[in-house]
Amino acid sequence: MPPTYRNYIDGKWIPSTSCHVIRDLNPADFRDCLGEFPESGPDEISQAVRAAHRAFASWRRVPAPARGEFVARWGELIARDEEALARLITMENGKTLQESKSEVKEAFDFARFMSAQARLIEGSTFPSQHERRLLMTLRQPVGVTALITPWNFPILIPCWKLFPALICGNTVILKPAEECPLAAHRLVELAAEAGLAPGVVNLIHGSGEGTGRTLVKHPGVALVSFTGSTETGRRIAQECALSLKRHVLELGGKNAQIVLADADLTEAVEGAVVGAYKTTGQRCTATSRIIVEQTVAGSFSERFLERTKQIRVGNGLDANVDMGPLVSESRRKRVHAYVEAGRREGAHLLLGGYFYESEPLAQGAFYPPTVFDSVKPGMAIAREEIFGPVICLMEAEDLEAALLDLNNNPYGLSASVYTSNMHTALEAVERIEAGLVYINSPTTGSELHMPFGGVKATGDGHREAGRYGLNIFSEWKSAYINYGRRVSRVELQTPA
Numbered sequence: 001m002p003p004t005y006r007n008y009i010d011g012k013w014i015p016s017t018s019c020h021v022i023r024d025l026n027p028a029d030f031r032d033c034l035g036e037f038p039e040s041g042p043d044e045i046s047q048a049v050r051a052a053h054r055a056f057a058s059w060r061r062v063p064a065p066a067r068g069e070f071v072a073r074w075g076e077l078i079a080r081d082e083e084a085l086a087r088l089i090t091m092e093n094g095k096t097l098q099e100s101k102s103e104v105k106e107a108f109d110f111a112r113f114m115s116a117q118a119r120l121i122e123g124s125t126f127p128s129q130h131e132r133r134l135l136m137t138l139r140q141p142v143g144v145t146a147l148i149t150p151w152n153f154p155i156l157i158p159c160w161k162l163f164p165a166l167i168c169g170n171t172v173i174l175k176p177a178e179e180c181p182l183a184a185h186r187l188v189e190l191a192a193e194a195g196l197a198p199g200v201v202n203l204i205h206g207s208g209e210g211t212g213r214t215l216v217k218h219p220g221v222a223l224v225s226f227t228g229s230t231e232t233g234r235r236i237a238q239e240c241a242l243s244l245k246r247h248v249l250e251l252g253g254k255n256a257q258i259v260l261a262d263a264d265l266t267e268a269v270e271g272a273v274v275g276a277y278k279t280t281g282q283r284c285t286a287t288s289r290i291i292v293e294q295t296v297a298g299s300f301s302e303r304f305l306e307r308t309k310q311i312r313v314g315n316g317l318d319a320n321v322d323m324g325p326l327v328s329e330s331r332r333k334r335v336h337a338y339v340e341a342g343r344r345e346g347a348h349l350l351l352g353g354y355f356y357e358s359e360p361l362a363q364g365a366f367y368p369p370t371v372f373d374s375v376k377p378g379m380a381i382a383r384e385e386i387f388g389p390v391i392c393l394m395e396a397e398d399l400e401a402a403l404l405d406l407n408n409n410p411y412g413l414s415a416s417v418y419t420s421n422m423h424t425a426l427e428a429v430e431r432i433e434a435g436l437v438y439i440n441s442p443t444t445g446s447e448l449h450m451p452f453g454g455v456k457a458t459g460d461g462h463r464e465a466g467r468y469g470l471n472i473f474s475e476w477k478s479a480y481i482n483y484g485r486r487v488s489r490v491e492l493q494t495p496a
């Protein structure tokens with residue numbers, strides 16, 4: 001029997017009253033169930049919100065550097081358990097062990113970074129237009145925050161939200177993705193071990209439409225921070241708009257790599273392989289379209305296909321494997337439906353596009369690296385986020401045409417350009433409509449101290465990571481401090 005897991009509310013592991021459970025399956029082998037998690041209902045959510053409210057009253061008064069020390073201790077425990085956490089991510093999500101290790105490493109690096117930021121939660125002072133008056137701004141916590149996270153980085157994305165939320169003085173309720181709840185469970189176990197006060201971090205399991213939606217609607221939640229699909233993000237935004245609840249959305253991408261005729265083709269091919277197939281194409285920054293200048297399109301395509309054929313697909317725990325399974329059977333069906341749509345719309349399938357029929361790959365959500373060419377910008381496979389190892393090869397006459405194709409898309413997260421010409425590179429940096437632009441490197445590979453996020457349908461203009469998370473998780477307060485004698489007249493002279 002797989003173990004049954006509980007919610008974490010007010011510093012205690014509490015069994016759910018719900019009789020619905022969600023089975024957490026290993027995507028490399030569906031026979032392996034890692035645990036059963038509750039589909040939490042409104043009562044449990046209210047209990048967590050109440051606990052977070054009670055804790056907020058004291059947590060917001062803990063000096064920020066002390067909140068940072070707690071994050072640092074939590075980070076050290078994540079570092080201590082690096083191996084075990086990485087294995088767990090691979091078993092639950094499917095990505096290779098090496099990728100899981102990088103994910104865990106980034107999580108504890110971010111804890112170190114954020115714990116130092118806790119001493120730098122600064123405001124500003126401004127000169128007043130009146131005598132003997134001090135103007136200053138200070139950051140204040142927002143309150144109880146709901147963190148709704150996806151399955152593609154089941155440790156790192158919760159940390160991206162948890163650490164800045166906590167150092168700013170908020171309390172949180174984490175609702176992790178139902179595909180990877182065990183990683184969140186372990187993460188919160190480590191928070192408890194680090195000595196977290198009850199109610200500061202709460203963990204609620206359940207589906208998006210059920211538990212997630214109820215949490216978003218709860219009037220006691222002041223801020224919703226969400227990472228996931230654009231479709232779900234729209235729904236959350238609508239829900240939050242009704243009560244004017246603050247929300248922050250980090251959504252999909254349809255990232256393109258441009259390869260120009262003057263590029264180093266070996267580098268461009270290697271970059272494309274990394275961008276396309278790492279995490280089985282399930283990063284929001286994964287490369288999905290490759291737009292190649294016509295004169296080198298034939299040679300690029302030939303070399304890219306050659307490298308793609310070398311990708312070894314299998315269980316991510318196996319050191320010889322380059323690409324693990326997709327996260328779930330439903331994801332695999334969804335990716336395959338896009339491949340079928342691509343065929344119907346007249347794109348030319350060069351590689352992949354099938355289900356494995358023999359053991360051991362038939363037992364999991366494995367999908368082969370898949371490459372199309374003759375892809376036209378209007379096709380569904382060129383416009384929509386597939387979130388799988390599926391690449392659309394496209395051709396463009398020159399930089400202008402390539403930029404037009406790249407920008408002609410609803411999303412704007414990440415983009416990359418391979419060229420040896422500095423002028424072209426800078427022109428592209430300026431004109432690409434995306435939050436992240438890479439020159440001579442893949443569309444993936446952001447660093448934790450840089451702002452992360454996108455434009456257009458990728459989000460609502462916020463940036464995570466780096467110091468920018470502080471803007472999400474704090475409110476500005478403007479303070480006017482009079483220290484002269486006849487100060488009460490001051491307010492009569494200003495309009496607002």
Ligand code: ADP
Pocket residue numbers: 148149150151175176177178206207208209211212213214216227228229230232233235236
């Ligand atoms: P994906 O399509 O990649 O699985 P989703 O955007 O559906 O991504 O899910 C990301 C997170 O959002 C998960 O934790 C999921 O449970 C949650 N979620 C899904 N639908 C809703 C919703 N309507 N309200 C709140 N959370 C949701």
